[in-house]
Amino acid sequence: MSAGKTSFDLGNIHVDVVKKDIKNIHLSVYPPHGSVRVAAPSRMKTDLIRVFTIQKLDWIKKQQQKLLEQDREAPREYLNKESHYLWGKRYLMEVIEADEAPHVELTHQKILLYVRKGASEAKKQQVLDEWYRELLKEAIPPLIKKWESKIGKEVERFYIQRMKTKWGSCTHQKQSIRINLELIKKPPMCLEYIVVHEMIHLIEPTHNANFMALMKHHMPQWNTHRDTLNRLPVRHEEWRY
Numbered sequence: 001m002s003a004g005k006t007s008f009d010l011g012n013i014h015v016d017v018v019k020k021d022i023k024n025i026h027l028s029v030y031p032p033h034g035s036v037r038v039a040a041p042s043r044m045k046t047d048l049i050r051v052f053t054i055q056k057l058d059w060i061k062k063q064q065q066k067l068l069e070q071d072r073e074a075p076r077e078y079l080n081k082e083s084h085y086l087w088g089k090r091y092l093m094e095v096i097e098a099d100e101a102p103h104v105e106l107t108h109q110k111i112l113l114y115v116r117k118g119a120s121e122a123k124k125q126q127v128l129d130e131w132y133r134e135l136l137k138e139a140i141p142p143l144i145k146k147w148e149s150k151i152g153k154e155v156e157r158f159y160i161q162r163m164k165t166k167w168g169s170c171t172h173q174k175q176s177i178r179i180n181l182e183l184i185k186k187p188p189m190c191l192e193y194i195v196v197h198e199m200i201h202l203i204e205p206t207h208n209a210n211f212m213a214l215m216k217h218h219m220p221q222w223n224t225h226r227d228t229l230n231r232l233p234v235r236h237e238e239w240r241y
Contacts, residue, residue: 005018016036017037017040023041034068085185088232092110094110136184161178167179167229170198179198186229196215196219
């Protein structure tokens with residue numbers, strides 16, 4: 001392996017290790033099969049990383065089991081009467097071929113997807129994703145403003161992107177947060193929970209006791225929102241938070 005990378009096995013669990021210029025050790029379990037990765041400070045000895053990981057074996061196995069049990073959405077084909085979601089509510093899709101600019105309209109029960117005749121599945125997904133993105137762009141700033149005054153931490157910038165392994169992330173040095181585009185499909189409180197989660201990370205980068213205390217102080221029901229999010233079906237590449 002290249003410099004900074006190594007691996008070891010703990011029984012039937014394979015652990016990939018990446019050493020880099022960080023202060024704390026981070027353990028992650030990734031979908032779809034529960035692969036395990038540890039990010040550790042450059043100078044930390046592999047033996048110490050192994051001991052740390054052994055101490056977390058029960059947690060690793062629980063996360064792997066959750067990944068195996070979590071419901072997954074069937075691949076979308078963007079066809080008439082196909083189910084799609086917005087803010088946790090189910091809508092039926094109606095594809096309308098029209099000689100006009102592609103766009104999306106929302107009715108009480110349907111998502112109307114306007115595309116050119118013969119539009120590909122990829123194009124239909126692009127049009128829907130752009131509509132989702134614009135809705136999320138409108139929803140996030142008020143939440144950030146609300147929680148900046150409560151938490152006492154400003155967000156310099158936010159980004160929206162499709163993320164394969166997380167609902168959100170933050171860049172502590174740049175005071176920025178990233179939000180998974182798929183949150184547009186979940187109940188609004190799930191989005192608010194992730195925004196708060198990442199804003200707290202701007203204060204405390206790790207999931208240590210201080211982070212948990214801050215979450216409990218500012219959002220006492222945060223674990224309920226997390227559990228709600230984790231119970232909902234996800235795309236095949238997503239994971240639990």
